[in-house]
Amino acid sequence: xxxxxxxxxxxxxxxLFLERWSPRAFTHAPISERELLTLLEAARxxxxxxxxxxxxxxxxxxxxKHWPQFLxxxxxxxxxxxxxxxxxxxxxxxxxxxxxGADKEVPSYTHSLDAGAAWANLALQATRSGWAAHGMAGFxxxxxxxxxxxxxxxxxEAAIAIGRPGDKSLLPDALRAREQPSDRLGLxxxxxxxxxxxxxxx
Ligand SMILES: Cc1cc2nc3c(=O)[nH]c(=O)nc-3n(C[C@H](O)[C@H](O)[C@H](O)COP(=O)(O)O)c2cc1C
Numbered sequence: 001x002x003x004x005x006x007x008x009x010x011x012x013x014x015x016l017f018l019e020r021w022s023p024r025a026f027t028h029a030p031i032s033e034r035e036l037l038t039l040l041e042a043a044r045x046x047x048x049x050x051x052x053x054x055x056x057x058x059x060x061x062x063x064x065k066h067w068p069q070f071l072x073x074x075x076x077x078x079x080x081x082x083x084x085x086x087x088x089x090x091x092x093x094x095x096x097x098x099x100x101g102a103d104k105e106v107p108s109y110t111h112s113l114d115a116g117a118a119w120a121n122l123a124l125q126a127t128r129s130g131w132a133a134h135g136m137a138g139f140x141x142x143x144x145x146x147x148x149x150x151x152x153x154x155x156x157e158a159a160i161a162i163g164r165p166g167d168k169s170l171l172p173d174a175l176r177a178r179e180q181p182s183d184r185l186g187l188x189x190x191x192x193x194x195x196x197x198x199x200x201x202x
């Protein structure tokens with residue numbers, strides 16, 4: 001058994017997987033470009049189909065020129081806490097790839113999966129480096145594509161807030177109540193030897 005914060009793993013994994021979670025309370029600490037690029041560097045080393053590396057990262061650091069535009073893409077709810085983040089990242093993935101030996105791009109079956117692996121690397125590196133990364137689906141995707149000039153053969157995947165985790169007293173009441181690491185479904189509800197089995201998780 002492995003324990004970290006309020007979480008317990010049933011099998012002996014690296015505690016880093018339990019230590020990573022998605023806080024909304026951030027101190028006002030800024031992030032240097034070098035620190036942010038260190039997190040993106042971890043993402044860069046994710047595995048991908050055909051090593052196609054479909055991930056792209058558009059970013060803005062707080063108190064820089066692009067910040068108001070990036071923050072303005074988020075839902076009001078996400079803006080209410082992400083405004084204190086140190087950086088916002090929009091994760092985009094390329095929907096086609098060039099298979100080995102081919103001379104023409106084909107649709108990629110795995111571009112979103114690959115981008116998800118990059119996001120996970122980023123989030124884990126953030127935790128390891130004393131930052132926290134919080135993924136967000138609550139943002140205006142069409143406006144993001146338009147305003148950030150994302151080409152039509154790329155998919156806007158997610159937004160990510162990165163900040164120095166702070167005390168939950170920084171949050172308004174409604175958010176403070178939810179500010180803790182969440183639990184997970186049991187592995188027996190998620191993994192089966194052999195074929196798919198319907199469980200309570202469905
Ligand atoms: C792709 C993605 C989208 C998410 N969208 C939002 C969001 O819009 N707003 C929010 O507050 N949290 C969002 N979350 C955070 C999840 O709710 C959180 O990761 C989940 O509850 C598990 O908790 P943990 O990350 O603390 O372990 C998102 C997470 C991911 C990975």
